[in-house]
Amino acid sequence: MKTLSQRLDEYLALRRSMGFDLSFDERVLRKFTNYGDENGFDRISTPLFLDWKGNYGSADNNTWSRRLGMVRRFAFWLAEHDDRTEVPSSQLVIARYRRRVPYIYAPTQIANIVAEAGRLPSPYGLRAALWQTLFGLIAVTGMRVSEALSLDRQDVDLDRAVLTLRNTKNGKDRQLPVIGDTVAQLAHYAELRDRLVAKQASRFFIKEDGEPAGDCGARYNFAQVSRNIGLRSPQAYNRHGLGPRIHDLRHTFAVHTILDWFRDGRDIEAEMYKLSTYLGHSEPKHTFWYIEAVPELMQLAAERAERRVLEGAS
Known part of the structure; x- marks a missing residue:
């Protein structure tokens, strides 16, 4: 048996x-x-x-x-x-679902995370390049950790500067454009990967043993980087500890994008539907949630609504 x-x-x-x-x-x-x-x-x-x-x-x-x-x-x-x-x-087990309030990283914190990941030790340096590239990619695209780790080589088109996300959380494929600096970092990682690792999996992000990088490794290395720069307290026995999460990089991307729209005076409702599609949300309400969850966005939304009321009364 x-x-x-x-x-x-x-x-x-x-x-x-x-x-x-x-x-x-x-x-x-x-x-x-x-x-x-x-x-x-x-x-x-x-x-x-x-x-x-x-x-x-x-x-x-x-x-x-x-x-x-x-x-x-x-x-x-x-x-x-x-x-x-x-x-x-x-x-x-009876659970009460409460969506966790996102931690929004400051730009300097993201820069420190990426820089510290580039200092992670390994025999040939691929570990540092792997996690530095992955963390930076999530920060500038807002993709899910699982989506980044699931990228195959064929999904990363550096000539067209487009990433194709397949088998996503909602079962739909989508494409994300990337800018010049991100393309250059992806190309640097790919060159180092191909030079150092002989036998490789089909995934874009792989470890020094040629196996695909996984969720556990991403969270472990992110926790280590976060401890090194003071975002999490030191932990015994390789525990992750508590503090800002790798998934909060996605939240930070979304919130900073919406903040920029408010400051530019854009039609927020129209833009939010575009962002919902970009992020791969199953319903727009999951994108509008950011306005409720982040006090600065809520304040900006309230101020805009108040201005509209006053303009309508005049």
């Missing part, structure tokens, strides 16, 4: 063949199946999930709700192969 970890290998291989990026899910589910295998569980069940939850470490209900969702999706698939499988109820 196959172990839970062996079943997980099959599940991940199937979903990846369908185009899903499962680097984060794998990290969680691998710990779940390893715990089950090591503690005598040969099938997924409610007792297994609750036992794992009780011994896995502290986290809030929102986090455990997401983990439960990952386990349930795995269990639904496994039930087709092992009729002993019990899909844990979605009511085991």
Whole structure:
């Protein structure tokens, strides 16, 4: 009989063949199946999930709700192969969704992040070039971390200065233009990559061993850079710690773009629909949320609304 970890290998291989990026899910589910295998569980069940939850470490209900969702999706698939499988109820963990207030980086902080990433140590220097290029790319394009990591070589057209994002969060492909400085940095990284690594994966961003750069590596190296420049406190045992996230680079791009529109006197509503498409949001409301979440944007919106009322009354 196959172990839970062996079943997980099959599940991940199937979903990846369908185009899903499962680097984060794998990290969680691998710990779940390893715990089950090591503690005598040969099938997924409610007792297994609750036992794992009780011994896995502290986290809030929102986090455990997401983990439960990952386990349930795995269990639904496994039930087709092992009729002993019990899909844990979605009511085991009740979450209250509260969208996290974004951290908006100052331009100097972004510059410091990119510069510090360029100082990360490695035998041949590819680690520094990899993460410096990736962090900078996210900051200037606002793409998701998963979208940047999923870029294949064919998706990076340096001659036309266009990136093609495929199999995105909402299942739609889209293209993003990049400017001269970004093209030059991408070309520099690609040249160094091709010179240093003989056997390479098809992905654009790869590590020194030739394997694709992943979500865990991105978050680990971003946390290390953030600690080095004082954005996060020092941590023991290679823990990430708390503080601004790599995803906040995307939020910062969106907020600075909207701020520029306000200052230029543009039609914000019309521009926001364009930004929603650019960012790959499923609905415009996810883009308009930035105005509510960032006090400076809310103040600018209120001032503009007040001016319109006064102009209408005069």
